[in-house]
Amino acid sequence: MEYRYLGNSGLMVSCLSLGGWVTYGGQVGPEVAQQCMKTAFDLGINFFDTAEVYSGGQCEIDMGVAIRKFGWKRSDLVISTKIFWGGKGPNDRGLSRKHIVEGTDASLKRLQLDYVDLLYAHRPDPDTPMEEIVRAFNHVINQGKAFYWGTSEWSAQQITEAHAVASRLNLIGPLMEQPQYNMFHRDRVEKEYLPLYKNFGMGTTTWSPLASGLLTGKYNDTIPSDSRLAITENPVMKRLRDGLESEDGRVKIAKVIKLGDIAEKVGCTRSQLALAWCLRNKNVSSVITGASKPSQVEENVKAVQIAKQLTDEVLESIEQILSNKPALDYNFRSS
Known part of the structure; x- marks a missing residue:
């Protein structure tokens, strides 16, 4: 593993x-x-990512149980969670000081941890003043609940x-961003964020x-019944399925087929x-992967x-x- x-x-996080x-x-x-x-940890992965909204908090619970079960040394792990969608109540979502503090406490309880290494604002919140957001995350850090x-x-x-x-208030600014990034989704990471690096x-x-x-090639012909996109009750998966059936989706699938030739040459x-x-x-810094089997x-x-x-060629x-x-x-x- 590379760190x-x-x-x-x-x-340092596993790549x-x-x-x-x-x-x-x-x-x-x-x-x-x-x-x-366990398979990930045994192979050198030290960074595990979750969020309060994942499966209504059950993801945090399951990950926390695994950490306890295997007795891993806390310093060998980098654990992250994300705060924004915490429930149906009027103050159970967003980035108010109240929800950032209470949401973090709830996540830690589900994870059975005293702290997380990384704490994310899962989305921007235009309804909360930026000063309130920055102060709240610094408060959580000062309490030792996140690093x-x-x-x-x-x-x-x-x-x-x-x-x-953060600079004006002599506080800690955001260290990292968690954006979507892949062969078909590039502009933000490769262009918009350049000044931030x-x-x-x-x-x-x-x-x-x-x-x-999509880039695995498993959707080249149809949608397998055991795949994520087959989860009919998930609106995000439905949107992705609809995208596959669009003209843009068909163009992307054609590119995936061609990428298969390069993969074969690389081995x-x-x-x-x-x-x-x-x-x-x-x-x-790190590419977050998903896996439904070891x-x-x-x-x-x-x-x-x-x-x-992957040479330049x-x-x-x-x-x-x-x-x-x-x-x-x-x-x-002007010319």
């Missing part, structure tokens, strides 16, 4: 991590979650505002590296190629070695298929 510093902090969205507490039971986490705080799916402008408030030393813990399974699966591609981005964890970890085989051949690299050069002079 990377999380932004400009001294914290591949294991997340529980949809899967733990929902798609699979606690025993499978425990087996996946670092960050954001998820915030814009560069919102993150910059949070840093400006330089100006604030921001780290990233990216999610959906396989584009919700890996499409999934491993997609993970390795994400790992090649030096601004990615064998998937084992296959995913092989991507760490595959990443070293291979990367260029991938770019020719994707044809979606964000444009970074601007010329504002």
